[in-house]
Amino acid sequence: MTLAELEKQQAQSLAEVAAALDAAALEQLRIRYLGRNGIVPAVMKQMKDVAPEERPVFGKSVNNWRSTLEAAMAAKAGAAEQPRAAGNAFDPTLPGRWPAPGAKHPISRVIEESVAIFNRLGFSVADGPDIESRFNNFTALNTPAHHPSMNASDTFWLAEDQLLRTQTSPVQIRIMTQHQPPIRIITPGRTYRRDTTDATHSANFHQMEGLYVDTKPISLADLKATLAYFAKEMMGSTAGVRFRPHFFPFTEPSVEVDFACHVCAGQGCRVCKMSGWIEIAGAGMVDPRVFDFVGYPSEEVNGYAFGFGIERIAMIKYGIPDIRWLYENDARFLEQLR
Numbered sequence: 096m097t098l099a100e101l102e103k104q105q106a107q108s109l110a111e112v113a114a115a116l117d118a119a120a121l122e123q124l125r126i127r128y129l130g131r132n133g134i135v136p137a138v139m140k141q142m143k144d145v146a147p148e149e150r151p152v153f154g155k156s157v158n159n160w161r162s163t164l165e166a167a168m169a170a171k172a173g174a175a176e177q178p179r180a181a182g183n184a185f186d187p188t189l190p191g192r193w194p195a196p197g198a199k200h201p202i203s204r205v206i207e208e209s210v211a212i213f214n215r216l217g218f219s220v221a222d223g224p225d226i227e228s229r230f231n232n233f234t235a236l237n238t239p240a241h242h243p244s245m246n247a248s249d250t251f252w253l254a255e256d257q258l259l260r261t262q263t264s265p266v267q268i269r270i271m272t273q274h275q276p277p278i279r280i281i282t283p284g285r286t287y288r289r290d291t292t293d294a295t296h297s298a299n300f301h302q303m304e305g306l307y308v309d310t311k312p313i314s315l316a317d318l319k320a321t322l323a324y325f326a327k328e329m330m331g332s333t334a335g336v337r338f339r340p341h342f343f344p345f346t347e348p349s350v351e352v353d354f355a356c357h358v359c360a361g362q363g364c365r366v367c368k369m370s371g372w373i374e375i376a377g378a379g380m381v382d383p384r385v386f387d388f389v390g391y392p393s394e395e396v397n398g399y400a401f402g403f404g405i406e407r408i409a410m411i412k413y414g415i416p417d418i419r420w421l422y423e424n425d426a427r428f429l430e431q432l433r
């Protein structure tokens with residue numbers, strides 16, 4: 096073996112040590128190069144074939160190879176050991192560990208925020224059960240007996256007079272039959288409809304109802320101001336409101352309420368489908384017939400009511416394209432909420 100060959104072998108062995116992936120690979124290399132039948136001892140044995148005048152240089156080279164190789168292996172083994180051996184030593188170069196805290200669900204966030212906004216306007220939270228009577232969910236809300244929403248294809252009926260509420264509006268009836276005006280309530284809660292699930296429908300969703308009833312005169316302008324305040328607080332200062340005429344059995348007049356698109360401020364964009372407006376709520380002045388049903392003197396009281404979908408606001412506010420994301424607990428979605 097020549098000196099040049101020796102150097103080549105040395106370089107090769109050091110490269111292999113550097114590339115060793117784990118302790119086992121390192122041990123293989125140790126056996127291969129430094130073991131009793133390894134390459135380095137074998138080269139040592141060839142010393143007798145080297146020309147006598149070259150022997151000192153050659154011998155020094157082999158010894159140097161052995162020590163360099165041993166040092167490289169020790170360093171490499173030490174590096175592999177370090178994380179464990181270091182124990183409680185602080186290594187500022189390691190990436191930080193994310194503590195993975197939980198986060199409030201968008202539905203909870205919208206409910207909590209809405210409640211806080213309406214609290215500031217003097218509304219308090221009222222609650223009602225998910226299982227309702229026909230009277231509270233339909234009849235007292237002035238819904239005629241033939242109304243299609245009462246069909247078994249639209250409503251989950253549990254018994255002749257028992258159903259899963261299709262709206263939070265029955266809480267209006269519960270409160271008015273138990274309390275005298277003035278009444279200023281909001282009612283967040285679950286609602287149920289026999290809808291086929293798709294990107295914008297779910298058989299189980301959330302609504303928030305609002306009701307203000309008083310013996311003092313209340314106008315549609317009061318309703319509009321209240322919802323305009325809510326829009327701005329919820330969506331940002333550019334969110335105005337507009338009313339479009341509509342029909343609900345329990346309000347007269349009835350309106351549908353649009354928020355000016357909070358993304359483009361009414362200019363038209365993808366979020367509002369170029370219209371500048373996003374449909375948010377149903378509302379209106381409480382129909383005197385509802386007051387009759389709850390036993391209020393309908394000549395002496397008046398008020399407004401409104402109801403909106405919590406999911407709808409969450410989807411618009413947080414840019415969630417599919418309502419199912421809110422229920423499926425897909426970690427890829429939930430992780431975005433942090």
Ligand code: DAH
Pocket residue numbers: 261262263264304305343345346376377378379399400401402403
């Ligand atoms: N309950 C209606 C619905 O589910 C929403 C609604 C409209 C509620 C008008 C109201 C109202 O209180 O006045 O579509």
